[in-house]
Amino acid sequence: MxxxxxxxxxxxxxxxxxxxxxxxxxxxxxxxxxxxxxxxxxxxxxxxxxxxxxxxxxxxxxxxxxxxxLRPDLPLPFKIGYKTPQTLGLDRIAAVAGAQGAFPESNCLVIDAGTCFTYDFIDRQATYHGGCISPGISLRFKALHNFTANLPLIEFEKDVPLVGQSTKESIQSGVINGAIAEIREIIRMYSDKFGHLQIIICGGDAEFFENKLKASIFVAPELVLRGLNRILLYNA
Incomplete structure (x- = not known):
């Protein structure tokens, strides 16, 4: 065990x-x-x-x-093409390991929808290239509240309007619909650059985004744990 x-x-x-x-x-x-x-x-x-x-x-x-x-210099089941591997987040390493194990001959874009949104790309030759990081849902709500004088702190609600008709609704629309638009556009840009992608989403907000995106998405809520176990078996 x-x-x-x-x-x-x-x-x-x-x-x-x-x-x-x-x-x-x-x-x-x-x-x-x-x-x-x-x-x-x-x-x-x-x-x-x-x-x-x-x-x-x-x-x-x-x-x-x-x-x-787990540390960046631990032997991994894929190659790292990141310029600063010593700064690479451990959760990103584990999620990529989980994705590459599930789809070993595919270009994979791994999206972790947690505290931050992280996007990580590994190609079908098992080389990890990097990706991008942006604020997650809760961070966006907190930033609007903490860095403005009058905007309230709003909670995450799943059903939000496109056109906000109050300050609360406007913040909800901006944060949630803005996040959906971001993810859709990132997927489109990666698809344009690399061709067909297997898109895997994990993290605490993964299920919310599953039905909000037009692309074919594989939801893997335990991707990081699976990736950790794969790394453990690789180093056995």
């Missing part, structure tokens, strides 16, 4: 795997809850990706279980 731990900016997830089969996903809110996951499932190997918790603190909770720490 393999355990993949993803300590993200907002959430922490644990994935239990037998080989490459995902058995169970657990949302872990605090580092202290790792003890229960270990006690319940007795994993033999662990891989950790963390952008929010100390690696040393995490390792103390793993009680000596053989552990692989």
């Amino acid at each position: 393999n355990l993949a731990l993803d300590f993200g900016n907002t959430f922490t997830k644990a994935g239990l795997f037998k080989g490459d089969e995902l058995i169970e996903v657990i949302k872990v809110m605090e580092l202290s809850e790792i003890d229960k996951v270990i006690a319940d499932f007795h994993p033999e190997h662990v891989i950790v990706s963390s952008v929010s918790k100390s690696i040393e603190d995490i390792q103390q909770k793993l009680n000596g279980i053989p552990t692989t720490i």
Whole structure:
């Protein structure tokens, strides 16, 4: 049994795997809850990706279980063509690994709709080229509130008008419809440049965007966990 731990900016997830089969996903809110996951499932190997918790603190909770720490210089099942691989986000590495494992002979555009929108491109020759990063939905709402004098903080609602007829509706329309337009246009530009793409979307807001986009989309909510496990198996 393999355990993949993803300590993200907002959430922490644990994935239990037998080989490459995902058995169970657990949302872990605090580092202290790792003890229960270990006690319940007795994993033999662990891989950790963390952008929010100390690696040393995490390792103390793993009680000596053989552990692989995801970092940019770890051997990966694809080539990196990024100019500054040492600055590459760990979640982006894992998501690309998951996409390349699912679609090994395709050009893939991976869209992570979480705290930020990240777009990552890996070609059919298994070379990762990079992508782009922009603010996610919650960041856009917060920015409008925090950096203006009078605009209120608005919550994310799924059904928003195109034409806002109040300040609240106008903010909702600008943020949500603007994000949809951004994703559509990024997909179009990548398709124009690289031809046919397999488009994979993951992250906390992935399901919302699934039916808002005209392109054929593969929704993979656990893509990062699957990618972490793939990297673990590659380094076994």
